[in-house]
Amino acid sequence: MGDKILVTRSSMPPIEEYFDEIRDLWNTRWLTNSGVKHTELEKKLCEYLTVSNVALCVNGHQALECILEVFDLEGEVITTPFTFVSTTNAIIRKGLKPVFCDIKPDDFTIDADKIEALITDKTCAIMPVHVYGNVCDDDKITAIAEKYGLKVIYDAAHAFGVRVNGKGVAELGDASMFSFHATKVFHSVEGGAAVFKDEENYQKINLCKNFGINGEVLEHAGGNSKMNEFCAAMGLCNLRHIDDAIKSRGDAVRRYRENLEGIKGIQLSVVQDNVESNYAYFPIVVHPEEFGKTRDDVVCALSDNDIGARKYFYPLTSTVGDPAGVHLQATPIAEKISERILCLPLFEGIGIENVDKICKIIKDLA
Numbered sequence: 001m002g003d004k005i006l007v008t009r010s011s012m013p014p015i016e017e018y019f020d021e022i023r024d025l026w027n028t029r030w031l032t033n034s035g036v037k038h039t040e041l042e043k044k045l046c047e048y049l050t051v052s053n054v055a056l057c058v059n060g061h062q063a064l065e066c067i068l069e070v071f072d073l074e075g076e077v078i079t080t081p082f083t084f085v086s087t088t089n090a091i092i093r094k095g096l097k098p099v100f101c102d103i104k105p106d107d108f109t110i111d112a113d114k115i116e117a118l119i120t121d122k123t124c125a126i127m128p129v130h131v132y133g134n135v136c137d138d139d140k141i142t143a144i145a146e147k148y149g150l151k152v153i154y155d156a157a158h159a160f161g162v163r164v165n166g167k168g169v170a171e172l173g174d175a176s177m178f179s180f181h182a183t184k185v186f187h188s189v190e191g192g193a194a195v196f197k198d199e200e201n202y203q204k205i206n207l208c209k210n211f212g213i214n215g216e217v218l219e220h221a222g223g224n225s226k227m228n229e230f231c232a233a234m235g236l237c238n239l240r241h242i243d244d245a246i247k248s249r250g251d252a253v254r255r256y257r258e259n260l261e262g263i264k265g266i267q268l269s270v271v272q273d274n275v276e277s278n279y280a281y282f283p284i285v286v287h288p289e290e291f292g293k294t295r296d297d298v299v300c301a302l303s304d305n306d307i308g309a310r311k312y313f314y315p316l317t318s319t320v321g322d323p324a325g326v327h328l329q330a331t332p333i334a335e336k337i338s339e340r341i342l343c344l345p346l347f348e349g350i351g352i353e354n355v356d357k358i359c360k361i362i363k364d365l366a
């Protein structure tokens, strides 16, 4: 088949555009610690995400840890095991206990109807994940959080630019984390952002991400989670092209759906009502009793053709730290989906021909 088609491929701005963006750094020699690129990117992201308080960080994971630090939480955090391990690790690394809630079988986000039963007197927050860019049921989650006085912190790593009922997804919850990793719809090579509803938390995270230094006062034992100017410059370039990137992904997703809809045993993610998608991932669920082959058979067939589909997210993160892979809590739907999920290649410029090739390999297996 020629070149390998991997699960994703970083979008790149025209190289001259990046050179132009970084050229003045050679004059100023101001390379990090909240420089002009950093300030400009925060401002542009506030506009794009339709929010007021965007704090850039070195990566999404550190943004998540910093959010937890800002809220100074103790106890248990209700979350989903069907996510990248960063979500769970952030909770554990901040001295909190993850409590795993099951997911919905159609959009793979946390099942808000199962959250309340998991609340104890130690629960301090809910950390749902807009997995693949699918939006969590914020109305139900917020109602529960208000009833019990809990924080809502969204892992929105996959949801950059998603809009729901005309609102930016970053407007939901007390805080959200976005990942700007090279593999994401919008990236700054490495990077991430914390978005807060309240301005005071934006001020607090600026301390957390810079050692807790406030002038001559060492206010807090913060770490270092700042984004540097070269990454911010890449973000500024990529933001100019984000609409084209999302459009190209959308074309590929529509083609995948045309090809794969209706194949027995291949489940596609539900298309959510009132959601403007960013087409971050294209997951399929392979049900072997109907399809006749397992998810791993599909992985092998694609791999034989130099196509790198990925098992995002297997194993479940409820096994973190247990080499035997024992789940901390039973989440049967998440377990079933995790055993059967497969993300097919999706990136800007993948090309309809490549989507068709991938789908043909899958169809030929049936």
Ligand code: T4K
Pocket (backbone or CB within 6 Å): 006, 007, 008, 009, 010, 059, 060, 061, 062, 083, 084, 086, 087, 129, 155, 157, 158, 178, 179, 180, 181, 182, 183, 191, 192, 308, 312
């Ligand atoms: N929460 C959620 C729900 C997340 O998904 C993530 C990250 C986070 C939190 C944490 O955010 P960050 O701290 O990462 O900002 C990748 C990414 O490293 C990770 O960012 C992402 N989620 C996760 C789902 O996927 P790997 O180990 O699968 O990446 P890797 O190196 O195998 O790359 C996958 C493919 O991407 C490659 O086959 C080719 C392509 N690629 C990769 C790199 C590194 C590129 O085209 N360019 C590149 O520079 O974790």
